[in-house]
Amino acid sequence: MLKEDELKKGPNLYTPFLGTTTGSWRLLRPVLDRARCNNCLACWLFCPEGCFEREERAVTLNLDFCKGCGICVAECPRQALALVEEGSDDARLLER
Amino acid sequence: MLKEDELKKGPNLYTPFLGTTTGSWRLLRPVLDRARCNNCLACWLFCPEGCFEREERAVTLNLDFCKGCGICVAECPRQALALVEEGSDDARLLER
Amino acid sequence: MLQIRWHGRGGQGAVTAARIFGLAAALYAGWYAQSFPSFGTERRGAPVTAFTRLDDRPIRDRSQIYNPDYIVVLDATLLETTDVFAGLAPGGIVLINSSREVAGGRIPAGVRLHYLDATHLAREVLEVPIVNTAMVGALAGVSGLLPAEAVTRAIADVLPEGLADKNAAVARRAYELAGEGTGKPGAAYHDSRPV
Amino acid sequence: MLQIRWHGRGGQGAVTAARIFGLAAALYAGWYAQSFPSFGTERRGAPVTAFTRLDDRPIRDRSQIYNPDYIVVLDATLLETTDVFAGLAPGGIVLINSSREVAGGRIPAGVRLHYLDATHLAREVLEVPIVNTAMVGALAGVSGLLPAEAVTRAIADVLPEGLADKNAAVARRAYELAGEGTGKPGAAYHDSRPV
Amino acid sequence: MRAYLNGNEAVATAVRLARAEVVAAYPITPQSTIVEKIAEYIADGSMAADYIRVESEHAALAACYGAAVTGTRVFTATSSQGLAYMFEMLHYVSGCRVPLVMAVTNRGLAAPWTIWADHQDAIACRDTGWIQLYVETAQEALDTCLQAYKIAAHPEVLTPVMVCLDGYVLSHTEEIVDVPDQEAVDVFLPPYRPEYAVDPARPIVFGIGAGPELYPAFKHYQHQAMLRAREIIEDVDREFAALFGRSYGGLVDPYYCDGAEVVLVLMGATAGTAREVVDDLRRRGEQVGLLRLRSFRPFPVAALRSVLAGTKVVAVLDRDCSFGYEGVLATEIKAALQGANVPGTPEVAGFTGGLGGSDIRPEDLAGIFRRCLEAVRRRDRGESPAVSGGCSENGKAEGINLWLS
Amino acid sequence: MRAYLNGNEAVATAVRLARAEVVAAYPITPQSTIVEKIAEYIADGSMAADYIRVESEHAALAACYGAAVTGTRVFTATSSQGLAYMFEMLHYVSGCRVPLVMAVTNRGLAAPWTIWADHQDAIACRDTGWIQLYVETAQEALDTCLQAYKIAAHPEVLTPVMVCLDGYVLSHTEEIVDVPDQEAVDVFLPPYRPEYAVDPARPIVFGIGAGPELYPAFKHYQHQAMLRAREIIEDVDREFAALFGRSYGGLVDPYYCDGAEVVLVLMGATAGTAREVVDDLRRRGEQVGLLRLRSFRPFPVAALRSVLAGTKVVAVLDRDCSFGYEGVLATEIKAALQGANVPGTPEVAGFTGGLGGSDIRPEDLAGIFRRCLEAVRRRDRGESPAVSGGCSENGKAEGINLWLS
Amino acid sequence: MVKLKELPGNELVQGSYACAGCGGILAVRMALKVLGPETVIVTTPSCLLGVTTFYPQLAFKVPCVNVTFPSTAAAISGVVAGLRRRGKSGVKVVGLAGDGGTVDIGLQALSGAIERGDNFIFICYDNEAYMNTGVQRSGSTPPGARTTTTPVGRAGRGEDRPKKDMLAIVAAHNIPYAATASIGYPQDYLTKVQKAMETEGPAYVQVLAPCPPGWGYSSHLTVKLARLAVQTGQWPLAEYEGGRLTVKEVANPRPLNEYLALQARFAHLLASK
Amino acid sequence: MVKLKELPGNELVQGSYACAGCGGILAVRMALKVLGPETVIVTTPSCLLGVTTFYPQLAFKVPCVNVTFPSTAAAISGVVAGLRRRGKSGVKVVGLAGDGGTVDIGLQALSGAIERGDNFIFICYDNEAYMNTGVQRSGSTPPGARTTTTPVGRAGRGEDRPKKDMLAIVAAHNIPYAATASIGYPQDYLTKVQKAMETEGPAYVQVLAPCPPGWGYSSHLTVKLARLAVQTGQWPLAEYEGGRLTVKEVANPRPLNEYLALQARFAHLLASK
Ligand SMILES: Cc1ncc(C[n+]2csc(CCOP(=O)(O)OP(=O)(O)O)c2C)c(N)n1
Ligand SMILES: Cc1ncc(C[n+]2csc(CCOP(=O)(O)OP(=O)(O)O)c2C)c(N)n1
Ligand code: SF4
Numbered sequence A, B: 001m002l003k004e005d006e007l008k009k010g011p012n013l014y015t016p017f018l019g020t021t022t023g024s025w026r027l028l029r030p031v032l033d034r035a036r037c038n039n040c041l042a043c044w045l046f047c048p049e050g051c052f053e054r055e056e057r058a059v060t061l062n063l064d065f066c067k068g069c070g071i072c073v074a075e076c077p078r079q080a081l082a083l084v085e086e087g088s089d090d091a092r093l094l095e096r
Numbered sequence C, D: 001m002l003q004i005r006w007h008g009r010g011g012q013g014a015v016t017a018a019r020i021f022g023l024a025a026a027l028y029a030g031w032y033a034q035s036f037p038s039f040g041t042e043r044r045g046a047p048v049t050a051f052t053r054l055d056d057r058p059i060r061d062r063s064q065i066y067n068p069d070y071i072v073v074l075d076a077t078l079l080e081t082t083d084v085f086a087g088l089a090p091g092g093i094v095l096i097n098s099s100r101e102v103a104g105g106r107i108p109a110g111v112r113l114h115y116l117d118a119t120h121l122a123r124e125v126l127e128v129p130i131v132n133t134a135m136v137g138a139l140a141g142v143s144g145l146l147p148a149e150a151v152t153r154a155i156a157d158v159l160p161e162g163l164a165d166k167n168a169a170v171a172r173r174a175y176e177l178a179g180e181g182t183g184k185p186g187a188a189y190h191d192s193r194p195v
Numbered sequence E, F: 001m002r003a004y005l006n007g008n009e010a011v012a013t014a015v016r017l018a019r020a021e022v023v024a025a026y027p028i029t030p031q032s033t034i035v036e037k038i039a040e041y042i043a044d045g046s047m048a049a050d051y052i053r054v055e056s057e058h059a060a061l062a063a064c065y066g067a068a069v070t071g072t073r074v075f076t077a078t079s080s081q082g083l084a085y086m087f088e089m090l091h092y093v094s095g096c097r098v099p100l101v102m103a104v105t106n107r108g109l110a111a112p113w114t115i116w117a118d119h120q121d122a123i124a125c126r127d128t129g130w131i132q133l134y135v136e137t138a139q140e141a142l143d144t145c146l147q148a149y150k151i152a153a154h155p156e157v158l159t160p161v162m163v164c165l166d167g168y169v170l171s172h173t174e175e176i177v178d179v180p181d182q183e184a185v186d187v188f189l190p191p192y193r194p195e196y197a198v199d200p201a202r203p204i205v206f207g208i209g210a211g212p213e214l215y216p217a218f219k220h221y222q223h224q225a226m227l228r229a230r231e232i233i234e235d236v237d238r239e240f241a242a243l244f245g246r247s248y249g250g251l252v253d254p255y256y257c258d259g260a261e262v263v264l265v266l267m268g269a270t271a272g273t274a275r276e277v278v279d280d281l282r283r284r285g286e287q288v289g290l291l292r293l294r295s296f297r298p299f300p301v302a303a304l305r306s307v308l309a310g311t312k313v314v315a316v317l318d319r320d321c322s323f324g325y326e327g328v329l330a331t332e333i334k335a336a337l338q339g340a341n342v343p344g345t346p347e348v349a350g351f352t353g354g355l356g357g358s359d360i361r362p363e364d365l366a367g368i369f370r371r372c373l374e375a376v377r378r379r380d381r382g383e384s385p386a387v388s389g390g391c392s393e394n395g396k397a398e399g400i401n402l403w404l405s
Numbered sequence G, H: 001m002v003k004l005k006e007l008p009g010n011e012l013v014q015g016s017y018a019c020a021g022c023g024g025i026l027a028v029r030m031a032l033k034v035l036g037p038e039t040v041i042v043t044t045p046s047c048l049l050g051v052t053t054f055y056p057q058l059a060f061k062v063p064c065v066n067v068t069f070p071s072t073a074a075a076i077s078g079v080v081a082g083l084r085r086r087g088k089s090g091v092k093v094v095g096l097a098g099d100g101g102t103v104d105i106g107l108q109a110l111s112g113a114i115e116r117g118d119n120f121i122f123i124c125y126d127n128e129a130y131m132n133t134g135v136q137r138s139g140s141t142p143p144g145a146r147t148t149t150t151p152v153g154r155a156g157r158g159e160d161r162p163k164k165d166m167l168a169i170v171a172a173h174n175i176p177y178a179a180t181a182s183i184g185y186p187q188d189y190l191t192k193v194q195k196a197m198e199t200e201g202p203a204y205v206q207v208l209a210p211c212p213p214g215w216g217y218s219s220h221l222t223v224k225l226a227r228l229a230v231q232t233g234q235w236p237l238a239e240y241e242g243g244r245l246t247v248k249e250v251a252n253p254r255p256l257n258e259y260l261a262l263q264a265r266f267a268h269l270l271a272s273k
């Protein structure tokens, strides 16, 4: 909760402020095969959540904000990305 | 003043309703020389107050609403209209 | 308190006249003053009124003026369609821009009438028949409420530079004519009839 | 009064489930009922909740539900990010769509857990993994609050014609599985652990 | 017919039953599902009406006004920002005495942005010359819309009506609703054919200009009509009851107020929760009651006075705030109780809460009652201070979500 | 400098002296001459500001808001329909705690169409979270605009201010005004540089969304700031007096209220006329007084109570009407006087008049006093009825232009 | 092609409080000759509303629905729908608004109504400023013009933005019919109104309507200026029909100064030369 | 021409609550890559505002000025003037609005701001309906589309009016730069944003931004649909510059059904055939 001091100045707050990541929304998970990536940057451009980072030879994928929309997978021209069921077989429930 | 009955129904009134003519606004008065009129209807068209009536051979002029703008005089191609000072020499004050 | 009502037509400058008179009184003649137009939009040609109040103490009354002490008529044709004398205080003074006397029928008893052929004067000095400043000068003269100086200085304050000088001249001339009080048509004069 | 909280994700139909359950109870099972979504806009994928209240007298309380008697979880992955057990009334019943048991850590004491692999069931009958009607049927069965008939009629009222029949079938099957109470994963069963 | 509907669906149903002919509306949460349902009725042929898909709420109300002056029955609905954006038109149509009906799904106003319920949106429009009826249930929403058409078009009223329902808490909450038969509604509500309508054969100017000598007269009669509406609202409610067997008390809806020491006054759906609390406290022997205000405009001064006369403390719950004064209901009820001819001078304690969707729980209401009952005890013992000095002057913040003004 | 200005010119002069940097406004009678004068100042180089020529009032206030969050001093002005059309934005900017200053040249609201003065426009906006100061003279208009900038931007207030002046009666009436020196104003009003401003180096979201758990907190503090403004308004008026030698009493401006049996409460320019009437009646030995309310929001409950405590009858003159209740001032003053801790329970008699430019003459005010004094006599004799039952319930039309509610 | 001689003689607006020589009221009076008595006017605050529908002077002989300033076209949609519901198909709904009420505050509503495809005519009488409130600039004020909000001074040279091209804007809505006209060319103007009347769906006519006090000229010049604006190329007569825009060419354009010199609002432009 | 490889890598919006696969947030994220950190966003109620600036999730890394729904462009004018007064010339003011906030309720303000010639960019992310409130039709909804206010039934066949041609409308304002774009063609889109940025004065970009729940398709198809719309001729890529409109031709247009068939909002059109 905000402090009294902040509340008194009105609903104008410093940004960004992220109460949560959105990775938890994901039902499907993109899996990157870096070896296939030719660094065309399609995923980097098209991911609505900005989950990819450009690196020297291939992109990397950070799932903190990934919602599993599947766009990166659909747009990757080299099939370097695949979509798997998140927590399939309730995996994550058991894992942790 | 309106009647209670009318006031109770809101500010929606039958039209036209003219509390006054606007001839009294006039400082200049158009004078029509019907003999010169060739019925081209310029005045009839251009008078903002609708003071002219079309007749068989020439227009007629009714000054009830004439404000003396002078447009009819300016637009008459036959100089059938002239503008004179209304109440010049305080004429009307003396006349009546 | 003294109350003045100005009658004119939209575009003739009655509102400005009321203001010039008030300003002259307030800033250059030691009065407290208040001026205001008839409230509303004035269309060209339609009758309009404006008002000035003078007093020797601050003016706080904000109501309309119903019983003026002075009435100034910028355009004599208004006499036909408007009851310019309405509510005139007993013994009130009326100043009309006209080259001749107004027929008596509609003039209430006890009124003192003054005339100035301001149109003529304005045509002469300004080259246009704009009479408001002349009438301001005339009222100053006839009423004795303000010195001519106050009026001309007020005109300089209110009117744009290009117009101020000539209008000041017209006002001063009207003021002087009032002082002459000749009673002749064509000049400011006191009505001789016993009213 | 009995209070039910439904957990799902935007797009999974938790809100519709709450409504179907309420409607079934209200129109076909003699209850008074009330149902409402978690207030707000649901984005696809974001966790959402919905609520149903049942009572045998008119329901007048309009406040939110803080202590549900029943909790229905349409999507087991929510257990990871949401405290689905929050406020559960003592002795409360939780029904989870899952093919296997949930690890014990986060489960409060005194809770009765039921599972249904609704995803599997829905895939079988509906050919899509939409589980809300299955879970409605399951809750009806597990809780014994409503007869299967009430649920299927409510589904016919709420869902568009093309979808109603299959969903009614799914709900009925889930209802029956609950009745079987086999305790086997893949069916509705009562948790055997002493909690 | 017994149905399971939420408040918005109940409103849409009423509009269909009322045979509204022109509907113009703009989407806004949590109103939108009303007009979506109406669009559906029109699309499936179960309602014969024109739906004007306007580009804003200001336009929505202007379009409704245009349609209404042609002599058709008209409907619109909105909420919050949309109602605020209509504000100029609100005054206009009431001034023109156009008997529109509008549903307002109450929601708080930005900033900050909210989509959740409070009454600030409609309360802030209380001077616009609209009748405002606040409902408690989906059933009442339906029934009140039907009543509203009758009240608005009554020849002695000719005033538009807002039917206000709490966002989400009513609008999106399903419950059992008895849907009346079309035939019965047709009897209750004959077609709308006003005396004045757009007609080249008898030309009228709608919305003339009026100078200082005339303007006050129109406003005077507009006010008088609104005052007269107090009786018409009661009459229509009675007539409705006779036909449909349901009544809402007309202007006010008292619950256990007889002999109550503390009466809680509020509007809208919270009344339901409050009934539970009152029942509970009564069971414990506390002399408490609830007064639900149904008609906020016209403001039922006499009805309030007669109910609240013997009360010791009147607790008022406002889901709104007139910033720099206090909750609006509190102010208006105090005013109604001020003066020598109100016996006993009850103390009025204003509470503001439930803003922007903040939940009002039974325990919140119980807390209000408890504090007021304590004040009654103190008062009975001749002690002070009471619940409050009676107005915001003493208004130290008590809490952030529910404060005593 | 002694000048001869009307109310609108006085406002424009103040805005120039305050060194407003951005002005966005839309024309409307009788406001327009304020911004025309400002446009002139900018064109002749005597004022360094951007004038945004917007396409509507809603846009005007949105543009002002946009400019204000960049950290500039901003001005706008409007009236009547224009104010109503801004309504959504009014709530918004106050909710965002943007310290704008706006002049409102008061005028009635359509329908029927009017261009003449009453207070309906601003009064109907009393819940918008704006401070509202009503002025009596052109001088006060000028001085109050300067004060307004200081009040609005005070770090404990951060709330926009409306300076309300009666249309025509003040806006178009010339009188003597003392125009302060720029240097003195610069001392009183240093440049506006707020803590929060648009700056990519420290990015801020202005006007966030807030859920039910957060929204009430913002509203709570907004309300608290407005209550706190009561003291700030007084402080600023005192500070202004120290520098410029003129004071307006801060929140209220009492005139011969000490020991008065009847006090007339009103707002705006009519106070001047009322002073004449009070003087006159006092000369005749009547115990009457005048209380001019200067701050309508925040509503000065304590100040009103302390002035009106010993009064027998409080006459209230409303140039507005909350249709279906009564004049708004009457309601709010009754509320302030309600409750056990107001000694004597004065009777409040509400009069509504002066709508749509209807003139308020000295004799009208004298008539109000006369009727109230008669009621005092009756009250002293223990007779009834008094002036009124105290509210609109007894409100039979007394007259069309001035009625007792 | 409208035949002037055959137009009905009775006036459908008369007795208004417009200034002597008002181009706006003239534009309306002319249009009503073509529109005839089966017309409903919808109008908003403007000189027109002020001078025709203020009690005790109600000057229209056809029904008139006044509405708030931003809402002409929205109210039109309502009237159209209502009349349709009431089965009154023969009545034409005609919006009348000034340029401010059209190109500024009324633009959005107009855009919405055109988009909805309602059957109506919208006539904008363009006097190139907000006249009713005292000659403030509007989006339709031509560059250089002095108004009370675009004053002339050390730092101000009158209006500094081009005139909003409203014809192009409505054309961009793919409106069935739109045109500009001038009261100086009544044959052309009235023929356009006639076409608008015959159009199924929305039609728009923007007619130049000089204003003596607003522009600063003597009232008898109203029609002359309306002609000069066309002759000097300041006001092209254009028509948008069937998706095509045609602009009437001005054979021998007259020097712009002829037009400017007659108007006080442009005086500073000439003075500075 | 924007070089993708050279665009800055850091995200200026991240963590929003948009639906998975939201074309709108993608459009904004992309644009910010070109606009960079010296940007001020002005935005209004819409999915965008709802998913980026609701506490406790504030997703922008640049200043963001939220304003009421009708007022994006009016607030822009204020921010522009204020920044000018504060001497902050390097900061670009960028309006972001949905189609409803652009072509309907926000049109008038936008028209005013363009007319004033303020220096700003206005990006309309066009998802062809009011999504934030639950998929009601807007002026930008294409004909035939089913929305919650253009339902399909015995008497309803979805939206029955053409899409408002907003590019033509802003072009009619003689705006210095305007373009349509699609998130399916990022090179083209971002180059246009770049041009808008380099424009002195107002610039407008309307970018097609599919919406999975609103259009009724599976989220991974967002970019594909944005491409198909162009390839089937439903969404022409156009540019208005220096007073000239150019439309990129589609070499071998694909059959419309390919586009329609993927979307539930058009299902009734195909079913009925
Ligand atoms: C919302 C709103 N803002 C402002 C006004 C004030 N107003 C009335 S008429 C008018 C000017 C009308 O200008 P235009 O439409 O160009 O018509 P004209 O008077 O020039 O003929 C204005 C600004 C109003 N009535 N309503
Ligand atoms: C005056 C007003 N009317 C209505 C709304 C409700 N509202 C909020 S967002 C929205 C829809 C936005 O649609 P669009 O601009 O197309 O953006 P999208 O959500 O589709 O991205 C509406 C109608 C509002 N906030 N303010
Ligand atoms: S699945 Fe969607 S959100 Fe996740 S990385 Fe791929 S494009 Fe981004």
Ligand code: SF4
Binding pocket: B029, B030, B046, B047, B048, B049, B050, B051, B052, B065, B066, B067, B068, B069, B070, B071, B072, B073, G021
């Ligand atoms: S002077 Fe003007 S008003 Fe009079 S008749 Fe001629 S054109 Fe008509």
Ligand code: SF4
Binding pocket: C043, C044, G017, G018, G019, G020, G021, G022, G023, G024, G025, G047, G051, G127, G131, G132, G210, G211, G212, G213, G214
């Ligand atoms: S100001 Fe101009 S537009 Fe208005 S009535 Fe006078 S001439 Fe006509």
Ligand code: SF4
Binding pocket: D043, D044, H017, H018, H019, H020, H021, H022, H023, H024, H025, H047, H051, H127, H131, H132, H210, H211, H212, H213, H214
């Ligand atoms: S509803 Fe559509 S536009 Fe809105 S966040 Fe979801 S995908 Fe994006």
